[in-house]
Amino acid sequence: MKIARAQESDIGDMARMVGELFSLERDFAVDAGRQRRGLEAILASPEAAAFVAVDEGSGKRFGMVTAQLTISTAEGGPSGLLEDLFVEEGRRRMGAAGALVAAAEAWCLERGARRVQLLADRGNAGALAFYDRAGYRETRMVARRRMLEGAPRADAAASSGSAHRSS
Numbered sequence: 001m002k003i004a005r006a007q008e009s010d011i012g013d014m015a016r017m018v019g020e021l022f023s024l025e026r027d028f029a030v031d032a033g034r035q036r037r038g039l040e041a042i043l044a045s046p047e048a049a050a051f052v053a054v055d056e057g058s059g060k061r062f063g064m065v066t067a068q069l070t071i072s073t074a075e076g077g078p079s080g081l082l083e084d085l086f087v088e089e090g091r092r093r094m095g096a097a098g099a100l101v102a103a104a105e106a107w108c109l110e111r112g113a114r115r116v117q118l119l120a121d122r123g124n125a126g127a128l129a130f131y132d133r134a135g136y137r138e139t140r141m142v143a144r145r146r147m148l149e150g151a152p153r154a155d156a157a158a159s160s161g162s163a164h165r166s167s
Contacts, residue, residue, distance in 0.1 A: 006050035080108030
């Protein structure tokens, strides 16, 4: 197994994996076009990155993670946000998720981030146990979201050249 920075040619495999991930999470809907546009925006942004786990024998992509930078007033600078961590079921518990997270954390650290955070589905016991083992601790913060009415639809934004990403 090797971990590689995702390229445009990986988008199809990554969209499939995000679709599998979102099928497990109640807060998100599987929409291949929307997920593909989001992945394209991540790869195009200097403030974001994606990594894939690759089987060195077959070249098959079987895992992924994305990372983005935000500015944290608490940290006084960049903070990393990890999203979309996924490893195919037959490849779990073999070190791929840890290697993907390590690559994303290194990318964040190289860009000055002092903290990395993530959201996890509270019903995904396996993911929560993994994050505990990886040193991620639950905070007292609660995630909230609100969909904005009047915002351009993702498909309209993509055709006009503007990128909007929300998850």
